[in-house]
Amino acid sequence: MTEHYSLLSHDEILAECAKMTAERAQGKIIGIEELAARLKISVETALALGAEEASRIHGRPMKIIRVESIN
Numbered sequence: 001m002t003e004h005y006s007l008l009s010h011d012e013i014l015a016e017c018a019k020m021t022a023e024r025a026q027g028k029i030i031g032i033e034e035l036a037a038r039l040k041i042s043v044e045t046a047l048a049l050g051a052e053e054a055s056r057i058h059g060r061p062m063k064i065i066r067v068e069s070i071n
Contacts (some may be wrong), residue, residue: 002030005041005045006039006040006041007041007047008040009049013039015037016039017039020035020038032046032047051063
């Protein structure tokens with residue numbers, strides 16, 4: 001697995017994820033840009049982590065084929 005970095009500590013990441021989980025349980029939709037900003041990671045890193053998780057869940061390799069800027 002590739003190393004990914006955040007400006008937050010492990011405990012800070014877990015705390016922020018817990019906050020987002022609570023918000024999602026209340027119906028808030030959290031987009032990839034907000035998720036990346038709150039975890040202090042790039043959108044590209046968030047997408048790469050998502051692809052790794054999808055690969056693990058589905059049992060087959062998944063990857064980002066193309067990332068284009070939204071702006």
